[in-house]
Amino acid sequence: MAVTIEFKSDIAVVTVDNPPVNALSQSVRQDLWKAVERLDAEPSVRAVVLICEGRTFMAGADVNEFGKPPLPPHLPDLIARIETATKPWIAAIHGSALGGGFEVALGCRFRIAVSSASVGLPEVRLGIVPGAGGSVRLPRLIGPALATDMVTTGTPVTAAKARSQGLIDAIIEGDLETGAIDFARAAVDQCLPLPLRQRSVPVVDATFWEATEKAVASRAKREDAPLRALACVRKAAESDFDTAMAFERRTFLELRSSPQASALRHVYFAERSATRPPELAGIEPRPIRSAAVVGGGTMGAGIAAALRDAGLPVTLVERDEVAVERGLSNLRSIFESAVKRGRTTSETAAERLSGIIGTTDYGVLARVDIVIEAVFEDLDVKREVFGKLSTICRSDAVLATNTSYLNPEQISAGIKHPERFVGLHFFSPAHAMKLLEIVPTAQTSPATVATGFALARMLKKIPVRAGICDGFIGNRILKVTRAQAERLLLAGATPWAVDTAMRALGLPMGPFEAQDLGGLDIAAFQRRAARVRGETPFAPIADRLCALGRFGQKSGGGWYDYAKGDKRTPRPSEIVAGIIAEEARETSQRKWDEASIIDCIALPMVNEATKILHEKIALRAEDIDLVEIHGYGFPRWRGGLMHYAEERGIAGVVAALERLVAEGLAEDPSDLLRRSAESGQFVSRD
Ligand code: NAI
Numbered sequence: 001m002a003v004t005i006e007f008k009s010d011i012a013v014v015t016v017d018n019p020p021v022n023a024l025s026q027s028v029r030q031d032l033w034k035a036v037e038r039l040d041a042e043p044s045v046r047a048v049v050l051i052c053e054g055r056t057f058m059a060g061a062d063v064n065e066f067g068k069p070p071l072p073p074h075l076p077d078l079i080a081r082i083e084t085a086t087k088p089w090i091a092a093i094h095g096s097a098l099g100g101g102f103e104v105a106l107g108c109r110f111r112i113a114v115s116s117a118s119v120g121l122p123e124v125r126l127g128i129v130p131g132a133g134g135s136v137r138l139p140r141l142i143g144p145a146l147a148t149d150m151v152t153t154g155t156p157v158t159a160a161k162a163r164s165q166g167l168i169d170a171i172i173e174g175d176l177e178t179g180a181i182d183f184a185r186a187a188v189d190q191c192l193p194l195p196l197r198q199r200s201v202p203v204v205d206a207t208f209w210e211a212t213e214k215a216v217a218s219r220a221k222r223e224d225a226p227l228r229a230l231a232c233v234r235k236a237a238e239s240d241f242d243t244a245m246a247f248e249r250r251t252f253l254e255l256r257s258s259p260q261a262s263a264l265r266h267v268y269f270a271e272r273s274a275t276r277p278p279e280l281a282g283i284e285p286r287p288i289r290s291a292a293v294v295g296g297g298t299m300g301a302g303i304a305a306a307l308r309d310a311g312l313p314v315t316l317v318e319r320d321e322v323a324v325e326r327g328l329s330n331l332r333s334i335f336e337s338a339v340k341r342g343r344t345t346s347e348t349a350a351e352r353l354s355g356i357i358g359t360t361d362y363g364v365l366a367r368v369d370i371v372i373e374a375v376f377e378d379l380d381v382k383r384e385v386f387g388k389l390s391t392i393c394r395s396d397a398v399l400a401t402n403t404s405y406l407n408p409e410q411i412s413a414g415i416k417h418p419e420r421f422v423g424l425h426f427f428s429p430a431h432a433m434k435l436l437e438i439v440p441t442a443q444t445s446p447a448t449v450a451t452g453f454a455l456a457r458m459l460k461k462i463p464v465r466a467g468i469c470d471g472f473i474g475n476r477i478l479k480v481t482r483a484q485a486e487r488l489l490l491a492g493a494t495p496w497a498v499d500t501a502m503r504a505l506g507l508p509m510g511p512f513e514a515q516d517l518g519g520l521d522i523a524a525f526q527r528r529a530a531r532v533r534g535e536t537p538f539a540p541i542a543d544r545l546c547a548l549g550r551f552g553q554k555s556g557g558g559w560y561d562y563a564k565g566d567k568r569t570p571r572p573s574e575i576v577a578g579i580i581a582e583e584a585r586e587t588s589q590r591k592w593d594e595a596s597i598i599d600c601i602a603l604p605m606v607n608e609a610t611k612i613l614h615e616k617i618a619l620r621a622e623d624i625d626l627v628e629i630h631g632y633g634f635p636r637w638r639g640g641l642m643h644y645a646e647e648r649g650i651a652g653v654v655a656a657l658e659r660l661v662a663e664g665l666a667e668d669p670s671d672l673l674r675r676s677a678e679s680g681q682f683v684s685r686d
Helices: 026-040 075-083 100-107 122-126 134-142 144-153 159-165 176-188 208-220 225-238 241-256 259-274 298-309 321-340 346-354 362-367 379-392 408-412 446-458 474-490 495-505 511-518 521-532 540-547 574-583 594-614 621-632 641-648 650-662 671-679
Strands: 003-008 011-016 047-052 089-093 096-098 110-114 118-120 170-172 291-294 314-317 356-359 370-373 398-401 421-426 435-440 462-465 561-563 566-571
Touching: 003 026, 011 026, 011 176, 026 075, 047 176, 075 100, 089 100, 089 176, 096 100, 100 118, 100 134, 110 159, 110 176, 118 159, 122 144, 122 225, 122 259, 134 144, 134 225, 134 241, 144 208, 144 225, 159 170, 170 176, 208 225, 225 241, 241 259, 259 462, 259 621, 259 641, 291 298, 298 314, 298 321, 298 346, 298 370, 298 421, 314 321, 314 362, 321 346, 321 356, 346 356, 362 379, 370 379, 379 398, 379 408, 398 408, 398 446, 408 421, 421 446, 435 446, 435 621, 446 462, 462 621, 474 495, 474 511, 474 540, 474 574, 474 594, 474 621, 495 511, 495 594, 511 566, 521 540, 540 574, 561 574, 594 621, 594 641, 594 650, 594 671, 621 641, 641 650, 650 671
Parallel strands: 011 047, 047 089, 089 110, 096 118, 110 170, 291 314, 291 370, 314 356, 370 398, 398 421, 435 462
Antiparallel strands: 003 011, 421 435, 561 566
16 A cells, blocks of 8 residues: 555544655555545544655656656645645655645645755756646745745755745654644644635735746746746736636646657656666675875866765875965865855865865875876876876775876776776866766776766766767767867858857857867867877867967957957957958858758767767767766757757758758768668667
């Protein structure tokens, strides 16, 4: 039985037990319905406590029922049944009450929670709105302003905040069930509050809705659900309960089958399975209780901060005392800026910093569980570091490199116990960016790979396994992005038009603005190295800009000009336009609209991604989606690069690519892309 009833004299305790997260599956809904009926008919019962077994309160809808027609009793009806029961129901919350789970709690007369609990309506994150009265009851409980914030952002609220906002009626210290029974007894002796459906929504200022709409639209960028959620709260404020319920339900059903919701669901499932990929099932990771980072520059400091945020003691090794001080000061800046932005308290920041030891002495690494190297991108320097680490560290300590472009096989050649070596490619800023590419060599043991994934879980990052090639998954695709962007310039587009089009696709920044922000010098350095290896990287215009010292914002100019007093606002540059014109002399020019610019960049990226899949550099199309979303700002609501291509239709992608090929603007569609066009989805090699 998923739902059981116990009688504690005059209080009934209804317990839901549906592991792992007490999802509101059909059987739970059915049993709860029966429980209401039965307890309404039980004369000795004065109130009902609704509580859950396991690690959490009802955490929402059953994800296995997503996309299927729901079976009765429908959740809105069940909640109405609880709300109109003759006995008051009290939701006793531990863990999290999210989505449908919290909507059930809103149908109860009271809500109480343990202090570690959280509540929320995260539906917008899946491209939908609450479907069982959340947007209608919430403003009746806490007013339109707070309700709007909660429903349009989807951010969960901690118990303490929930108590102060009036979302819950009490925080229970000690045993929840006992506390809930005591609360219930005290409550029924008092005058009961009205059920939410009978309350009215507090009136707001006339300008409230317009102002909020503007704020929500600008935050949501091109996502539909937040504005639709706002419309639901507004409807709740401006019409009666039943009309608002019908409006919310209509909106919910409409959005549920929308392309954005399907993309966001796709990402949700991809993220859920990313941390425990099937190929590592049953493989035990090594325990990680302490960590070290070698190199305290941009990446090393960010990685050390991420490790500290996960609670690990961290040793930071640098090459001399001055560099140790600089590394520690980089870390201080990271935590100070987190305090300034309100992301953490100064106490927490101080605690994080106190857990870091800076040193030049590799000897202290003898007992550490994992070492992550983030020194200069230079093979000899890295090899020297691993030479030392491989003799000093324990033979089972994981040794990882954060290299972006060097070959991990070469970095680890000759080290002792090469099975414990792995690439862990973080993204900048490493304490904030979610992506972690995990790059095994041929000798890396499965346990070491599993440890990389376990570390990602500890750091709350999204791990993706990547094979070895130039740039792994993400930077290899980035090269295509940049090359295509330059091809567009040679064929008649301007940097401004290209950036605007890519923002229209949903990226936070276009490729040229992004290069100006990050600096053109890093890529120039890599191109030089590639030319030494005999390769011919394509960046005719970027090469000329670098030759002029135009490295981007930091040098006062790059793809754009920047004014002295305003180093951040890009302005189209006459100098760059002149260089483009010179370089484009031999190329035929055409007119570019937004859609064709997007095609000329995004579709060759898709093509490259299929080669990456074919070579098993990425194991799954959804891994590429996660890389693009979490490492490169591809819009989540488009589901990532590969989902975008599937939605568009892979056959259409092939046809559009062929047109670009005919104009000399793209490479031929790969075999895998052509084969995938037949089935409409990306097939792997075999
Ligand atoms: P950085 O130049 O900011 O920092 C490198 C640090 O390593 C310096 O503080 C230097 O003093 C230290 N160092 C050099 N040799 C050392 C040694 N033998 N022992 C101890 N410390 C030593 O460089 P950044 O940007 O932090 O890059 C580090 C690594 O991370 C590189 O391999 C780079 O390719 C990779 N990476 C960089 C990203 C970025 O956006 N900057 C992104 C992802 C990876």
